[in-house]
Amino acid sequence: MTARLTGVLRAYRLLAAAAAPLAPLLLARRLKRGKENGARLNERRGDSRTARPRGALVWLHAASVGELASALPLIDAIARRAINVLVTTGTVTSSELAEQRLPQGVIHQFIPLDAPRFMRRFLACWQPDLALFVESDLWPNMMIETSRRNVPMILINARLSDNSFQRWRRLPKTIGNLLQRFDLCLAGSADDAARLSELGAPRVLTSGNLKLDVPPPPADAEKFAELKAAIGGRPVIAATSTHDGEDALIVEAHRRLRANFPGLLTVIAPRHSERGTAIAAIAQAAGLTPALRSLGALPGNDTDIYVADTMGELGLLYRLAPVVFVGGSLVRHGGQNPIEPAKLGAAILHGPHVWNFADIYQALDHAQGAAEVADADRLTAALAAMLADPQARARSAAAARQTVDALGGALDRTLQSLDPYLMHLLLPRRDHHA
Numbered sequence: 001m002t003a004r005l006t007g008v009l010r011a012y013r014l015l016a017a018a019a020a021p022l023a024p025l026l027l028a029r030r031l032k033r034g035k036e037n038g039a040r041l042n043e044r045r046g047d048s049r050t051a052r053p054r055g056a057l058v059w060l061h062a063a064s065v066g067e068l069a070s071a072l073p074l075i076d077a078i079a080r081r082a083i084n085v086l087v088t089t090g091t092v093t094s095s096e097l098a099e100q101r102l103p104q105g106v107i108h109q110f111i112p113l114d115a116p117r118f119m120r121r122f123l124a125c126w127q128p129d130l131a132l133f134v135e136s137d138l139w140p141n142m143m144i145e146t147s148r149r150n151v152p153m154i155l156i157n158a159r160l161s162d163n164s165f166q167r168w169r170r171l172p173k174t175i176g177n178l179l180q181r182f183d184l185c186l187a188g189s190a191d192d193a194a195r196l197s198e199l200g201a202p203r204v205l206t207s208g209n210l211k212l213d214v215p216p217p218p219a220d221a222e223k224f225a226e227l228k229a230a231i232g233g234r235p236v237i238a239a240t241s242t243h244d245g246e247d248a249l250i251v252e253a254h255r256r257l258r259a260n261f262p263g264l265l266t267v268i269a270p271r272h273s274e275r276g277t278a279i280a281a282i283a284q285a286a287g288l289t290p291a292l293r294s295l296g297a298l299p300g301n302d303t304d305i306y307v308a309d310t311m312g313e314l315g316l317l318y319r320l321a322p323v324v325f326v327g328g329s330l331v332r333h334g335g336q337n338p339i340e341p342a343k344l345g346a347a348i349l350h351g352p353h354v355w356n357f358a359d360i361y362q363a364l365d366h367a368q369g370a371a372e373v374a375d376a377d378r379l380t381a382a383l384a385a386m387l388a389d390p391q392a393r394a395r396s397a398a399a400a401r402q403t404v405d406a407l408g409g410a411l412d413r414t415l416q417s418l419d420p421y422l423m424h425l426l427l428p429r430r431d432h433h434a
Contacts (some may be wrong), residue, residue, distance in 0.1 A: 003143070008174045012140050017220055020115040029111075034274075037092055043110040050107055055275055056425035057084040059128035059151075061111060063137035065090045066337060070157055070211040071134050072101055073411050078418075079103045083425055086126055090137070100312070114139040122151055126211030130421050135188075138178060147181040151422060152375045154203075155185040156414055157210040158192055161334060161355050165195040176200030183421075186414055189359045205417060208410030209360065215341040217315030224316055231265060231320065235387055238267040238321035238346075240335035243328050246351075247279045250325065251286050251305060253380040258304065261387050265299055269308040269317055271327060271336065276309025283307075294332055318344035322393055323386045325349045325379065328356075338364060342400035347393045349373050349382050360393040363407060369400030 005013070006329055010422040027044055030036045042049065062068040068089055079085050080103075087098060088111040098108040109126075112118035119141045131146050131153045138155075146153055160168075168175040179185070179201040186207040187193035193206045239250040247268055254266040276292050283290040288304035293313075296382055299306040308317060318324060324346040329335040335354030338361060342348060348370035355363040364370035373379040386393045 002387070003173075003177055003180065006171075006174045006177055008171060008266055009144070009177060013144070016115045016141055017117065020113075020117055023113055023115070023118075027316060035092060037095060037110070040110055044118075046112040046118040046125065048109060048122075048125050050109070050320075052126055053084045053107070053313065055084055056129045057086055057126060058130045058132065058422075058425070059086045059088065059126060060132040060134065060136065061088045061142070064089060064094045065097050066211075067134040067137065067157075068094050068097055068276045069101075069217075070209075070214055071132075073213055073215070074132075074210060074414060075106060076103050077411070077415055078422065079106055081422060081426070083197060083422060086128065087286045096311065100400040111139075111142070114141045114146060116141050119145040119202075119207065123151075130154070130173050132156050132418075136164065140178060143178050143181055152183045153181055154418065155196075156207075156401070156420070157410070157417075158185050158187045158204075159189075159356075160192050160195045160199075162195075163355065165199070168199055168430050172199065176189055184417065186417055188410070191266055191359065202315075207413040207417060208407070210410045211339050211416065212360075212404055212408045213335060213411040214339070217312075217318070217340055219313075219315040219319050223313070224319060227298065227316065228320060230300075234263040235261050236265050236267065236321045237316050237323045237383055237387070238269065238326070239327060240267055240317060240327040240341070241271040241327040242279075242325075243271055243331050243333050244275065244278075245331040246327050248282050249330060249376040249379060251279075251288065252376050254304060255286050255288065256380045257384055257387070264387075265306060267299075267306045267308055267317055267321060269314060269320045273309040273311055276307045279307050279309070279362075281303070314340060315344070318346050321346060322390075322397070323347050323349065325373075325383075329354050330373075330375075330379075330434050335361065338370060338400075339404050342369060342397075345397050345401060347386055347396040348400055349379065349386075360404070360407065363403050367399045367403045369398075369403045371396075371398055394423055 027041050031038050062071050081195045087108050090111045112122045128151055131151050131156050133343045135157050136159050185196050185201045185204045188209040190206050197204045258264045276378055280290040283305035289302050290305040291303045292307050296308040319340045324341040326336050326338050329351030333352050334356035336361050338348050352374055
């Protein structure tokens, strides 16, 4: 039996309920900034124009692109068992990924704003039989209203960084109240499992990181051929998923390297594509020539910095660049996903701030499949070494691929843990939605 709501949770629910009438203003503002889909704003209030399918329904919630991408093989495995699946996410970019890559028949909706009445409306509409929440996107009203309907809840690929752990330790009763609502928590690592258990999750298993079992991101064959032809035989390095504060360091490294590596092309793919023009301005201020992919440009012979400010094309870049700096790691963001470039044969560099994928980076560094660089000087030196020694670069790339392959298996372990719940849904039951 879940404990009564703490004072913090009661206050949160009151504030969320009081703010619900302001939802149209919030959504209009977000729509103007490109953060909402205007044709689907009703979903953010718990309404749907899509009918609930007959039979049992598994609801899986993933915050954004990364979480959804990691769950795609699991979604496919559940859907192949002839179980209805509803997927919710909270961003426009994740809805685009859902449209492209969800299996046929799987429904996508935007997650409602976390107000009690919106969540109740959503749950009344969809009546899920099982709820799977990916990683750490735990909205209090979403969890409270779901548990009040006696829907089994499972946290999958659960992740809790040390920073988040230390913050939650200041509110132990509040986080404990929320975590106790889970039937099961499947942690991405042993460290995540230990933190979740200490905060009050009642049943925690370490299943491993689902991102390790995701197939490499695809690449459009025609676009690949076009971009490869434009690059020709030039030496190429890439910096992907970069954050504000990192791009200037990448540009500076290129400026220092180009004398020793004639024709060098640096590709920068920002984590947030709207920063493309700002990155181009940084390159111009350094006396370099940029080109923006979002404008349809291909790298010309005079292009120094090619800004790949488009969505869904990392698979293309990882297949073209033999050396990749993975961003979010020279600034205090926690590091972006190194698994995709490792699977596609790139040698990997990263900064010191990689707590989001700490165990994976540790394994990659130990196997010499990746290397840490702390600043612009070390980044420049590491890139120079990689560019100058193709054999060492190939050894590093091979070690990276072997390391992530050896760490796999999370999908099978997750499915084994979910199997009793999924089997239960397949049993004939009168209360299944006919």
